[in-house]
Amino acid sequence: MNIDWQELRFSYTETDYIVRASFHGKWQDGRLVGEWGAPHATRDKILPMHVCATALQYGQEAFEGLKVFRGIDGKIRVFRWQANAERMARSAEGLYMAPVPTALYGQMVQMAVHKNKKFIPPYETGATLYLRPLLIGTTPKLGVGPGWDFEFIIIPSPIGPYYKEAHSNRIPCQTFIVNRHVDRSAMFGTGHFKVGGNYAASFRGTETAHLQGYDCLFMDSRYHRYIDECSAANFIGIRGNEYITPRSSAILPSITNDSLMTLAKERGLKVTRRHVRLDELNGMSEAAACGTACVISPIDKVIDPDNNITYTLPQAPGPVLLGLRNALQDIQYGRAEDKHRWCTVIN
Numbered sequence: 095m096n097i098d099w100q101e102l103r104f105s106y107t108e109t110d111y112i113v114r115a116s117f118h119g120k121w122q123d124g125r126l127v128g129e130w131g132a133p134h135a136t137r138d139k140i141l142p143m144h145v146c147a148t149a150l151q152y153g154q155e156a157f158e159g160l161k162v163f164r165g166i167d168g169k170i171r172v173f174r175w176q177a178n179a180e181r182m183a184r185s186a187e188g189l190y191m192a193p194v195p196t197a198l199y200g201q202m203v204q205m206a207v208h209k210n211k212k213f214i215p216p217y218e219t220g221a222t223l224y225l226r227p228l229l230i231g232t233t234p235k236l237g238v239g240p241g242w243d244f245e246f247i248i249i250p251s252p253i254g255p256y257y258k259e260a261h262s263n264r265i266p267c268q269t270f271i272v273n274r275h276v277d278r279s280a281m282f283g284t285g286h287f288k289v290g291g292n293y294a295a296s297f298r299g300t301e302t303a304h305l306q307g308y309d310c311l312f313m314d315s316r317y318h319r320y321i322d323e324c325s326a327a328n329f330i331g332i333r334g335n336e337y338i339t340p341r342s343s344a345i346l347p348s349i350t351n352d353s354l355m356t357l358a359k360e361r362g363l364k365v366t367r368r369h370v371r372l373d374e375l376n377g378m379s380e381a382a383a384c385g386t387a388c389v390i391s392p393i394d395k396v397i398d399p400d401n402n403i404t405y406t407l408p409q410a411p412g413p414v415l416l417g418l419r420n421a422l423q424d425i426q427y428g429r430a431e432d433k434h435r436w437c438t439v440i441n
């Protein structure tokens with residue numbers, strides 16, 4: 095193993111082991127019954143699969159993302175894996191897949207970390223070990239409908255800090271461009287699940303924005319008036335003492351956003367979840383995209399090409415969101431007390 099931690103980006107670097115478990119079942123009176131087998135670690139990253147597997151044919155696939163940190167005290171911390179497990183269970187149920195029991199999920203997270211300890215980057219680098227849990231339907235099926243066999247896999251990969259300036263406040267900003275011609279997900283669709291189909295569906299928006307040098311701001315699919323998601327991250331805006339984030343049936347409930355909301359309330363901010371009109375950006379002092387990868391990525395501008403308007407955020411990055419970002423990272427890296435027991439220390 096020869097990894098230059100400084101060179102890591104958000105891309106795949108192979109580790110020694112992945113961890114796998116299989117579910118075999120059947121549909122009985124509209125219910126999926128069956129059992130998960132014992133998990134095992136394997137060096138083999140190639141998955142032999144039937145060409146008619148429901149994951150390949152009908153997109154029966156869900157995934158997750160969480161980080162493992164090497165703290166300032168040398169301890170290994172996994173951030174909110176239980177929240178992750180719960181979200182994946184909801185995604186599984188949303189796509190008629192077998193949910194992974196929380197205990198099995200936790201056991202496999204532990205295994206994935208233990209088996210790949212040498213891939214957890216040192217504290218000073220700001221890099222982390224990312225875990226990508228993946229659930230796929232493996233039943234060979236041609237008729238349209240859900241399968242009954244599933245594979246759950248945890249794929250670890252060390253990743254670089256989102257920003258090169260690992261533990262500092264010098265973080266670059268993102269400019270978003272509104273796209274009212276591509277919807278990431280429908281109002282009563284699968285946007286609130288973390289399933290591959292949503293991401294494939296979003297590429298028309300995100301890749302068009304990238305070609306223009308921006309990131310894509312998705313709007314609500316019904317009116318195209320309210321902010322839904324910042325590419326693959328939630329939106330946060332600050333107005334006065336208020337932390338505002340969209341409420342929508344089509345966005346993914348971000349675990350980072352949930353954590354930041356808790357910290358914001360503790361700091362005396364008023365936290366509001368509601369529909370957020372695009373033109374409300376005018377009254378905001380700061381805004382950001384938030385998610386596991388970046389924690390918080392400040393937004394400097396939002397371009398609305400349909401109306402020929404550019405919204406400029408006065409503070410980018412701004413003190414409120416930077417303060418929250420630091421507070422969350424202090425917990426993740428063991429620099430501050432973990433009052434909410436978000437981190438699981440692995441020995």
Ligand SMILES: Cc1ncc(COP(=O)(O)O)c(C=O)c1O
Pocket residue numbers: 159323325326327328345346347348349350351384385386387
């Ligand atoms: C569409 C989408 N929204 C929001 C998020 C942020 O969620 P989290 O904070 O749990 O990483 C992600 C990343 O997982 C995402 O893919």
